[in-house]
Amino acid sequence: MENSENKSKFTDRELDRIIEMAWEDRTTFDAIAFQFDLKEQEVIALMRREMKPSSFKMWRARVQGRSTKHAAKRNFEKGTFKSTRQKQITHNKISKR
Template identity: 80%
Template sequence: MKLPTESIDRIIEMAWEDRTTFDSIKFQFGLKEQEVISLMRREMKPSSFKMWRKRVQGRSTKHEKLRVFQKGRFKCSRQKQITQNKISKR
């Protein structure tokens, strides 16, 4: 499957984010964890890939099953609610 450059860039960005799970990437782009790893290996410099891989391996926040905080649809519990295009006050 050939992905547009914008999608590849967004997948890489999401993969680097600590709180974005591989399940989120699969939901949005249809790529399994192994496919994300292959994409990262293909698109990044070897040293950057090794750094990312070391960082991600075993990280509980990258795997939905290992998370301990409240499950929500890809949203942090501290994220502000947006109502009618205005940020609501707490």
């Protein structure tokens, strides 16, 4: 019964965004919980319901044990990861080094 409540709770656009966030490596389950009020187990149930079985298995294998999906296991405190190779953007132009 809870599954049908969750499905009607979100628009198609919100469901797409939750699935997209769940697939992203650096988006934590905490971020999904904050934005959509879904616990990790509810995200897993949603993914199982909304995806093909083979896609769900692939996602589950990818996410399981991934430290970046859990805020407590991350190796950086706050902010976002930025590669040292990423160029600075100022005034809509890419700065030259």
